[in-house]
Amino acid sequence: MADVQQHQVRRVVTRPSWSTQQQPQANGSPAVSAVRRDSTSTPVRQPLRPVETCDLTCKVMLLGDSGVGKTCLLVRFRDGLFLSGNFISTVGIDFRNKVVTVDQSKVKLQIWDTAGQERFRSVTHAYYRDAHALLLLYDVTNKTSFDNIRAWLGEIREYAQDDVVIMLLGNKADCGSERVVRKEDGERLAREYNVAFMETSAKTGLNVELTFMAVARELKSRKSGNSDESKFNVQDYVREQSQRGSCPPCNT
Numbered sequence: 001m002a003d004v005q006q007h008q009v010r011r012v013v014t015r016p017s018w019s020t021q022q023q024p025q026a027n028g029s030p031a032v033s034a035v036r037r038d039s040t041s042t043p044v045r046q047p048l049r050p051v052e053t054c055d056l057t058c059k060v061m062l063l064g065d066s067g068v069g070k071t072c073l074l075v076r077f078r079d080g081l082f083l084s085g086n087f088i089s090t091v092g093i094d095f096r097n098k099v100v101t102v103d104q105s106k107v108k109l110q111i112w113d114t115a116g117q118e119r120f121r122s123v124t125h126a127y128y129r130d131a132h133a134l135l136l137l138y139d140v141t142n143k144t145s146f147d148n149i150r151a152w153l154g155e156i157r158e159y160a161q162d163d164v165v166i167m168l169l170g171n172k173a174d175c176g177s178e179r180v181v182r183k184e185d186g187e188r189l190a191r192e193y194n195v196a197f198m199e200t201s202a203k204t205g206l207n208v209e210l211t212f213m214a215v216a217r218e219l220k221s222r223k224s225g226n227s228d229e230s231k232f233n234v235q236d237y238v239r240e241q242s243q244r245g246s247c248p249p250c251n252t
């Protein structure tokens with residue numbers, strides 16, 4: 001699978017960093033106050049922000065060729081920003097958390113941003129097995145990134161759990177005149193592999209919330225095993241919501 005772009009600079013080197021400081025306390029109680037000393041050495045009590053407790057933690061991985069927009073999609077979802085300008089390629093793997101609310105339940109999404117470059121593939125493979133959901137991106141302005149999707153799905157079959165939730169995303173949908181992959185081609189490929197499909201834009205925010213909320217809903221319904229909720233189907237949900245043309249309310 002060829003890397004599709006050359007890059008100027010490297011993003012900060014990141015390593016798999018499962019920091020316990022970002023986890024809620026085991027007993028769910030709020031964190032205690034910390035003591036800060038000011039310039040006169042008088043102790044000043046500073047309340048720490050309460051640690052948010054969650055009903056469910058899901059590991060979501062972003063996959064796809066280098067340059068398709070994985071980091072931008074994550075940043076758009078988590079911070080509501082678009083990283084334009086020079087493309088800085090991810091090195092290795094990194095993760096960010098975001099808590100969303102699904103039907104009164106707090107779902108923590110641990111979103112792993114992987115390097116798309118081939119030389120990091122062996123590093124990222126090691127993380128597939130733990131993932132509950134995989135967002136597989138191609139760039140609608142880059143045919144090679146689309147053609148490589150079959151190879152990515154092969155790797156997913158090899159390294160991920162059989163029941164992992166997979167969503168195929170055609171990113172950069174805002175690039176009208178540069179588009180070389182038609183939406184119908186993405187839909188057809190998704191149907192062939194029986195995975196959910198959406199076109200997204202990290203630049204405009206198109207379908208970004210919807211993507212992550214659909215994943216959170218699917219994983220929550222699987223976890224709950226509740227007869228009504230277990231009827232939830234991520235593909236139907238995505239289809240319905242995209243036809244409505246708007247994102248459902250998502251409380252973050």
Ligand SMILES: Nc1nc2c(ncn2[C@@H]2O[C@H](COP(=O)(O)OP(=O)(O)OP(=O)(O)O)[C@@H](O)[C@H]2O)c(=O)[nH]1
Binds near residue numbers: 064065171173202
């Ligand atoms: N127009 C447009 N540009 C985008 C979009 N998403 C990302 N880009 C641009 O595409 C380039 C690559 O984006 P990244 O998010 O760094 O790509 P990546 O998939 O994380 O790349 P690697 O870290 O190398 O795997 C950047 O210059 C972004 O500004 C989008 O939705 N629309």
